[in-house]
Amino acid sequence: MSVNAIVVMIIGMILLWGGLAASIFHAVRSSKTNKAEDLG
């Protein structure tokens, strides 16, 4: 694989899979916060 292709592959993975991970992380964090608020 050429260097350009490897760089693009890594950037693509970071943006798409990272975007998914960040959105799921946000959902999990906000559900924990909501639960804590409900209990409080």
Added chain:
Amino acid sequence: MERSTWGTRAGFIMAAVGSAVGLGNIWRFPYVAYENGGGAFFIPYLFALLTAGIPILIMEFSIGHRFRGSAPLSFFRMSGKKAEWMGWWAIFVSFVISVYYAVIIAWAMRYTLFSFNQAWGEDTEGFLFNDFLQLTVSPGETGGIVWGIFIPLAIVWIITLGILLAGVKKGIEMANRVFIPTLVIIFLIIVIRAVTLDGAMLGLDAFFKPNFEAIMDPTVWVAAYGHIFFSLSIAFAIMITYSSYLPKKSDVTNNAFITGFANSSFELLAGIGVFAVLGFMATQSGVEVADVASAGVGLAFVVFPAIINEFPGLNGLFGFLFFLSLTLAGLTSLMSITETYVAGFTEKFGISRRKAVAFSGGLAALISILFATQGGLFFLDIIDYFINQFGVAALGLVEVIMVVWVLRKTKHLQDHANAISDIRLGGWWKFSLGVITPIVLGYMMFGLLRLNIFQQFETETGNYEGYSNMFTLTSGVAVASGALLLGILFSLGKWHKNYRYYDEHSEHPVREKE
């Protein structure tokens, strides 16, 4: 009368992702990316995801969640009869898609079994068209029923309608909770095996190598927006229907981000898997990757079986996993497409879910037999083209223009989404919906109309795939226009008394008043 709801947020997200992740993610995205600049395609693709895909998803999730109904009922509650027709149009587009989509899943199901002994032999193309599809008639002729397709087709409908009969929580949600993780695990196994094959790096290089000059070409941007649009199950009535089953307190904006990114993440995974095995195939045959790269039915049912034949070991298992992944991806999408009209008919006519599934699903299953005939592939091909371009894409353009510019509901939907979501919608969302999406989709639609009306395809007849004028008009144009006409016709009827009323402060806004 209480409305069905999802059991959990994860259940809803699995179902929405299951709907978005379909056959196109596996057999369309890798080739579209490869043909449009390789790695450089990710730039317009990401722009399209953030300025059209996710904004429209947020809009549809907000409409469904705010007005709590199937697409026609949500539009009716939003703006009355002047919007309801769009919901019915979307439902009839979904109905048409479901009748042929089920047949492709039936093919994949049959190929899953063929994989064990590579029943397709050495001539995979001849096997598909002559032995399996028995394509011996001309376009427009049906010929006899092909029982080898009819039987798996019946199984596909029994599974789909059985899941829908079980309801939203116990049927759709449960099925997606099993199918989606299974699909991801199977595809991970495929990708891991694929990237360790000889020549895999050659394929990945072809897929990811960026051609930055391509992104200066407007057609590449249109291809990116077009792909995102078709890939995310938007303008199908699906996302409106699914979000209408969410409880009142739901973060619709973040749900849209998760769905959009999950769909794209799977596409990237599919691209890696597909091009790694194409690199292997090219190496084995001593040709360039460009010579084996293809998309759609040809990729799945001709090229992949040929690749499976060449596998160094466990050919049957690899083929089984690949076609099983197609079957699972197809089934999760088919159940979502079918749910749109089950929900619509239930609410419009006040009939039980069981009756709606039996009547509308049964009718779809009956019509789909047309595609299990010897001439079925021609009907499938032309209807797929016309209903996607002049059904889904046209509807998306009309939906965005109507909601943003004619009915002026952006502020209302924005306030609703912001009231229940952590991520605040602002100028980005309004500009994407009101300006970027209509311009890109409008440009795309203009090109499509010109291509079809002035018969500018590079074929003998100038029509799509060189089909005759008669076949194009009676099968393609008639079906796409029929979906719109039926949509308008259905919007003229009255809603059943149980669904006319709406209490926006209730957790279950659909209630009986009489």
